[in-house]
Amino acid sequence: MTMHKITEKLRRKNKDQYRLLGICIFLSMLLVSSFAMMFFSPSIQEALPPGGDTRKLMWLMLVAVAVGCLLFTLYGSSLFFRQKSREFGVMLALGAEKKELSRQLFSELRASVGIYILSGLAAALPVSYLIWLLFRMLVIDTQQMQYRFGIAGVFAGLLFAVALSLCILFLGIRFIRRADIMEILNAGRKTEMIREISPWSKKLGILLIVSGLFLAMAVPQLTVRLFRQGMPAVWNLTWLVCAAGLYLVILSAVGQSRKGKHPETYYSNIISTNLMRFAARQTTRNMCVISLLVFVIVLSAFWGVMYYYSVTEGGSDMPYDYSLHYPAGEAQMGEEEIRELAEEYGVEMTSFEELDSLELVIRYTGRDMDEQRRYFDVEYEKLASFVSASDFARISGSQVTLGSGEYRTVAAEGSPESFWTDYDCLNAIRFSGSEEEMKPRFMGTVECGNLNLVSDPFAFVLADEDYRRFAEGISEEGKEKHILFNVKHVMETYDFADALKQEMTARATATSNHYTLYDAREEELALAEGRDYSYAGEIDLSPDNPRLIQEWKYAPFSKVLLQAEAMEMVAVFVLLSIYVSAISLTAAGMMSYVRSITIAMDNRQLFEDLKKLGADRAYVKQVIRVQLRRIFAYPVAAGCAISGGFSLLLTYFNDMSLQVFEVKMLMAEILLMAAIVGVMYGVYRGAYRTAGRIAGI
Structure with a gap:
């Protein structure tokens, strides 16, 4: 049997690796390209005031979408190369040259990545058109809101495709350079054990999150009003305090295990807790990214709600119609x-x-x-x-x-x-x-x-x-x-x-x-x-x-005229804000789902050993359930809490008061958070069922 046929057999056996990578690339290209096609549509570009805050905010959202989808794809790519290492190890053990294997790997990547990129780009146009039609049916339908194709959206999609390809190429080169047969054989036995997390780490993390939000949102406004001095651009680095707090909170959720006041709970969950600690670094990074995606979901939706309320409430209290x-x-x-x-x-x-x-x-x-x-x-x-x-x-x-x-x-x-x-x-x-x-x-x-x-x-x-x-x-x-x-x-x-x-x-x-x-x-x-x-x-x-x-x-x-005329511009912003939320929610759901399945696959043998040691199906289910709950619950809770604090500080310190319509916006944001929790719970249930099948229960 030739080396080429052996490679084909291995690829067919491990086709799930390629499918996962393909889904990540296709979804990222579809979401970013369709968003760019809508954003660069002449209808939207004409509606957004040149140089205005709305246009700047939409550019920020476009960048956030691209970065979020890029992180999502890089995560899928890292899982792909992690699984690919086993195939590489087999080939190296059979005497294959690393140079030949690298040529073959890049040839496969070029073909599969290229297909998924082109498929995502091709699907973006009809998807953006259908979303536009749905929006016109549900929100606003005027002559000015006709769908018009902008070629700049295609170029933006191609630019993202180039960035995506370069990142995957970088990961591939790093994978080839690190490929070593002994390293591969021991990869499954390696753990990422971390030092014992101090009991005060979660409290410190929460304090840092609150302090970071206050420093970033409240202090600049207070210094302007009290001392007539704006903060320099470097002050934006205070957001890193909030990021450090988020990392500590997530890290304590992953790696902290103490008996505390309820030792029975500690012993009941000891296997679940330590399984997460064995992959602590990767799990913590993954959960932090999901938290940031949830923050983007709530924030973009909040902006859309804010603009909607600013129009529907604007002028309503005037004494004369x-x-x-x-x-x-x-x-x-x-x-x-x-x-x-x-x-x-x-x-x-x-x-x-x-x-x-x-x-x-x-x-x-x-x-x-x-x-x-x-x-x-x-x-x-x-x-x-x-x-x-x-x-x-x-x-x-x-x-x-x-x-x-x-x-x-x-x-x-x-x-x-x-x-x-x-x-x-x-x-x-x-x-x-x-x-x-x-x-x-x-x-x-x-x-x-x-x-x-x-x-x-x-x-x-x-x-x-x-x-x-x-x-x-x-x-x-x-x-x-x-x-x-x-x-x-x-x-x-x-x-x-x-x-x-x-x-x-x-x-x-x-x-x-x-x-x-x-x-x-x-x-x-x-x-x-x-x-x-x-x-x-x-x-x-x-x-x-x-x-x-x-x-x-x-x-x-x-x-009536104020609301009708202003709604055309605001509708554009609402459309893009909702779409950013949908993109981020899709990425967060996929990352959580994939991480859950990865945990189940990596610990399949452990679940078998537990059953051999006498653990019943209920206990194995509990082990899986406790891990998945942490993966889903902590990032969603952290993302919602940070975005809620951000919105509250933003609305209050903008003019040092809370108006009635701003309170309504904050209440609407709570409803949005509840909807996000509902969606992520649905993803959790699906991941739990799939993980159970993988574990053989």
Whole structure:
């Protein structure tokens, strides 16, 4: 019999090795490539703002997916080479040359790895398309959310394939170099015994996890608010404290065995505990990776939930369902025309208010950051909107008392104060056409979300007599009209809201065609200093512009339109977040399952010896069950706990408060954790049954 035929027989006998490696490669290529195809789709790239935090976060998720799937495949590859060593040992014992065996190994890898890579890449396109269709059916179905293929996704998949191939090649080369017949013969007898783990290691690990989360999430925000100093990028290394704590917790779960207060439990589980200690290093590393994958699952799902709530809850507490504002000199829609349009669409109004506001030059104090990440106060000069106390009382229904020289800041309902600008920021208000200024006194805040939207940093309320003094010298160019009204069943009035938006854009002129953050005073100062103004120029006011609501300074507000328009961009993020969670959950489930089966296969002879020594089926089942429970329970619990602490600190220290919708998000995250536990329990049951069959029970 030739060496080639012997190799073929060995490969057929050990076909499970190739199947496991193939599944890891195929799944990794499928998940990463399909995610990349969706991420680089023109529909998603156009929806994500260039340079925005959402786009940056999606890039972070893409990298996390690639790294997670790479670790998953490397784990499968290490198991493949571990099993392959037995085949190598047989061939070396028969007199085969290591050089010839290495050529044959790489030839087999090239063929099998290449097939699975191409299969995963080919399956990615239909899978991404089907996921997209399912998402459109369940979440949002608009013209802008049509599936469009992006060739960049294919290149991203090919790049991942190259990285995957190089890693497997590296493992193969390392395997060949270490291949030694005596090493292979003793591989099955080798253990990874570790020193006795101190009883305080788990407590220290938990302390390090909590400390690491606090250092990474809370300290940077506290230093900014207390000392006006941002932490350097190197501070991100504090996450290593959390990682060290995770390692200690997992290590204590794997290698700690003490009688403690319940010696009967210790003796009952002594075989299970020591079996895990015999493979402590590999088991600990494996469980830590699973914990990190669970962290990614919960975190990405949390981000998706957060963005969803930010849209569905956004604007819901505004006092008026609709609010419009536009330059007073522009021939826009008035009360009669709006009522006629509402009647045409069968919309019933329940209230209607109009008022004027003044655009006055102000000097106010805000904050900025220098290159050393130091925050400092700086005085800005720009335009802001002012309304009279009587008009504000009329639209808000609450009495506002102000004396001459006093002002109140208009805040959104229940919104915490921004770090960048305090509510008492005003230093001076300038009279039109002169250098004369009024230095007002801050008298607190009033709430009206609709007015808070129309001016940056805030809209302000003046005493009636001061308002009249400022209005005397202002032309129509310095005034704005405001229309606010409520309707019945606002969330059923989308057609009316869309028609109202189209009518306003049709009547808009160059006077109102500006970007959201455009300010005429800032532009004037920039041109006087010879600088370019970032927000100069006109925007696309056509109804087909998907970002009209976000870009137009005078875009009409309506609760139904806000949610419908914003949902298109948020839906993209939700889609990708959910998909990242699915990818990570698949990888975590597969790694846990494979590790469970590996333990059963490695200890098959031990289970046989236990039965020969008189152990019944129930005891052997218990030995397997205790090991598998630790493999599944500890990583899932650690990953959920770390992600829960991360989310809580993130939501609180973002603005030093917890809003109602943030509490809802945290509750939704707990439900997500319960779903993850349910899925992993299902994987555990499947692994337990398979391990039982391998053990012969």
